[in-house]
Amino acid sequence: MEYIENIQTEDKTATIYTDSQMSLDSFKINTNHTFFSEEIRKKLAEIGTTNWTIQFCWVKAHVGIQGNELADTLAKEVATNVDLIESYMKVPKSVVISELSEISVETWRREWDLTTKGEITKEYFPVVADRLNMNINIILKFTTIVTNHGNTSSYLHRFKIIDAPTCACGSSDQTIDPILYECALINQERESLIPTVVKTDVWLIGKKHLIRKHYQPFVKFINKFFINLLTTLIYSNNSAIICNNTCNYY
Numbered sequence: 080m081e082y083i084e085n086i087q088t089e090d091k092t093a094t095i096y097t098d099s100q101m102s103l104d105s106f107k108i109n110t111n112h113t114f115f116s117e118e119i120r121k122k123l124a125e126i127g128t129t130n131w132t133i134q135f136c137w138v139k140a141h142v143g144i145q146g147n148e149l150a151d152t153l154a155k156e157v158a159t160n161v162d163l164i165e166s167y168m169k170v171p172k173s174v175v176i177s178e179l180s181e182i183s184v185e186t187w188r189r190e191w192d193l194t195t196k197g198e199i200t201k202e203y204f205p206v207v208a209d210r211l212n213m214n215i216n217i218i219l220k221f222t223t224i225v226t227n228h229g230n231t232s233s234y235l236h237r238f239k240i241i242d243a244p245t246c247a248c249g250s251s252d253q254t255i256d257p258i259l260y261e262c263a264l265i266n267q268e269r270e271s272l273i274p275t276v277v278k279t280d281v282w283l284i285g286k287k288h289l290i291r292k293h294y295q296p297f298v299k300f301i302n303k304f305f306i307n308l309l310t311t312l313i314y315s316n317n318s319a320i321i322c323n324n325t326c327n328y329y
């Protein structure tokens with residue numbers, strides 16, 4: 080923008096491209112008074128008086144767009160220039176935090192898109208941003224159900240802690256899908272979830288929509304049963320009784 084301000088030209092229109100959606104949003108929103116957004120507004124107002132028309136446009140980062148790559152390189156050079164500490168100090172902490180947050184979310188998104196791990200968790204949370212928009216109470220059982228890392232038979236069997244991956248109901252291996260959708264031992268508990276889901280969706284609903292659209296009933300459902308009991312029942316000659324009230328198992 081300083082360059083625009085100082086050049087002499089007949090055509091007074093310009094487009095500024097940026098890969099930072101957060102920056103674009105920050106100076107569009109009038110209630111945002113960070114140092115950065117205020118500086119941009121101030122500069123726009125100054126340039127506006129010289130009849131310039133400036134528009135802003137978002138571009139995807141790290142996909143080889145020449146101008147964007149050049150801007151990144153220059154930004155890195157500036158960031159690593161020890162002689163410019165004073166100018167860096169003028170940036171408020173809030174801007175540094177939000178920029179770092181944006182970078183870390185983008186890194187997380189890229190790694191999540193590329194990884195072949197977390198297959199089950201990806202079914203619940205295919206998009207990192209969607210997960211970040213949710214306020215989730217992380218407890219052990221929740222983690223087990225969204226990762227299959229915990230006290231399910233299939234997981235314990237994988238690590239040779241128990242002899243078989245089978246569920247106590249005997250119909251299948253005890254993995255997450257049977258627990259959510261099929262296991263007859265928790266039909267009654269599941270009945271509390273299904274009517275809520277079918278008000279707006281169909282049953283069987285996919286995990287992504289189940290957790291995003293029906294988070295509260297989903298959590299209520301998983302809190303109604305005890306995975307340990309589903310796991311261990313088969314090893315006690317069917318003499319154990321499924322208990323919904325008094326067990327201390329999670």
Ligand SMILES: [Zn+2]
Nearest residue numbers: 246248262263
């Ligand atoms: Zn079962």
